[in-house]
């Protein structure tokens with residue numbers, strides 16, 4: 090985006106407004122609706138950027154091809170239409186109808202000011218990286234990196250593909266802590282943003298809605314709805330996304346999605362912001378625009394660290410980190426110092442030099458020797474300047490990386506409420522998922538109806554073998570619904586969760602929100618299953634209390650299935666693995682439940698395993714509630730008594746005991762889910 094109005098119009102020439110111009114500027118800025126509400130201090134910062142220009146009749150004031158290029162206030166004369174706003178809403182060519190005098194301000198500058206004003210944040214943080222290394226799968230992907238990033242600096246990490254840029258960013262940000270060395274953050278970060286390479290916002294929701302939920306999760310408890318809307322509107326304006334506010338994230342272009350992704354972290358002004366290749370996939374103009382926005386964020390005080398492949402990005406940064414092809418530090422300093430150090434005019438040539446000349450060890454050794462005379466600031470007292478120092482961890486950041494302690498202002502209950510609403514919103518908007526959730530119980534019910542004959546529970550002509558199968562498959566149905574409802578819920582949004590944990594989200598509210606949304610749906614599916622099977626006479630006539638008991642049992646087995654599904658979803662890496670795990674989770678719950686083979690008849694190992702099957706307790710509770718022992722013993726089927734003998738005391742346990750066991754399974758699975766997620770998200774431990 091160009092800063093100079095003369096560059097893209099046919100006529101405008103800057104004029105000297107004399108002493109009156111100086112007094113006029115602030116008044117003009119205040120009149121510009123796009124800047125309404127900016128504090129006087131910010132307007133004063135914009136003042137020098139405002140220019141008075143003259144255009145002749147018919148001259149182009151603003152070109153369609155350059156939407157959002159500038160803001161214009163007409164001092165005298167007439168234009169043939171409104172000029173582009175800061176969010177680029179008009180985007181049309183505007184000409185002067187008469188000779189005119191105009192005040193012009195680069196829209197990029199205005200956006201930067203809006204952005205910097207988004208929150209009255211405090212200064213950025215200083216980050217000391219000392220002797221950081223990382224081993225992945227027995228391989229050293231990062232080796233002995235030591236550098237200091239000052240508050241408010243924009244720093245680029247560059248290097249060849251596979252050189253360890255993302256690994257370094259993750260280590261510095263704490264997303265994946267280093268295996269050796271440490272990262273110290275000077276101060277207690279209460280705002281910490283991380284924007285990974287992938288799109289990591291829910292694709293189902295419109296961008297404004299996504300930001301609304303993100304704001305409610307990030308802004309302090311008690312923030313009013315108006316304030317949330319205001320923050321969302323401001324960030325949308327600052328990132329040129331206002332006219333896409335109601336567009337589903339999945340329907341945005343790649344560049345728009347990138348901006349939407351960073352917008353989430355700009356709702357609260359982060360003191361430190363890490364971005365992994367934020368400009369990849371953007372056209373050069375958008376990429377430059379984006380980097381200038383980061384530049385302004387750093388200018389407003391935040392510390393910003395990006396990885397990038399694009400040399401033009403580096404030019405806008407205060408410092409650049411060059412990595413050798415095997416993850417060593419080849420250089421750290423200003424871009425100008427880099428050109429001097431590598432004796433080249435162009436940053437892109439550094440890549441070639443690092444790849445083709447000398448070994449990575451030699452580059453690293455040379456920089457270690459040279460860094461004393463370069464512009465790397467001296468290490469703070471007590472911290473070695475480079476090369477594997479291992480000072481004692483900073484008590485304020487015990488993990489050797491920024492701690493989340495300061496960001497617990499959003500209470501767990503509030504997080505749970507926001508996440509529950511968001512999960513429900515996502516579920517309802519994703520029609521395919523909603524159809525599968527509603528459709529699978531219907532399909533299962535249809536199969537039951539086709540499989541079982543009516544009257545199996547009739548006292549006059551019971552069918553003991555059929556009653557066993559009906560009980561078992563109902564129990565399994567409840568378990569299966571829960572399992573499948575939970576299985577894809579976490580693994581599909583793992584990156585989003587990791588990012589939200591960095592912003593202060595608690596794991597427990599996250600898991601509790603999943604349960605809060607899915608359990609009522611499961612209750613409906615279970616109740617419908619019982620009602621339909623009763624209506625079709627596959628279940629016996631019995632009082633409300635009996636059916637109430639059956640429903641509680643089914644809901645508890647569904648809850649256990651849901652807990653197991655969420656646990657597996659937390660453990661696996663992606664949806665394909667979760668889907669592959671499904672049969673392995675179902676088989677034991679069929680074989681070791683005691684329906685196909687009664688527990689007393691099983692081999693010892695099978696009997697032991699049956700204790701760990703939640704379905705076993707559901708099956709036995711259902712049998713107890715429906716009085717199958719009495720039916721088999723005294724019903725008119727000669728098969729009943731011998732069958733009962735093989736089942737022994739299976740159905741004699743009080744239902745309440747089975748309920749306690751089923752509740753225990755659910756609690757255990759959910760607790761394990763939280764533990765797994767906390768271990769998998771750097772800041773999830775809370």
Ligand SMILES: Nc1ncnc2c1ncn2[C@@H]1O[C@H](COP(=O)(O)OP(=O)(O)OP(=O)(O)O)[C@@H](O)[C@H]1O
Pocket residue numbers: 225226230248249250251252253254255256257
């Ligand atoms: N989970 C992992 N398992 C195994 N190796 C890994 C893993 N993550 C990264 N690596 C390896 O570590 C090295 C550095 O990876 P990293 O993603 O940090 O590089 P990069 O410089 O960011 O690459 P690019 O520019 O292509 O994104 C690579 O060789 C990569 O294959």
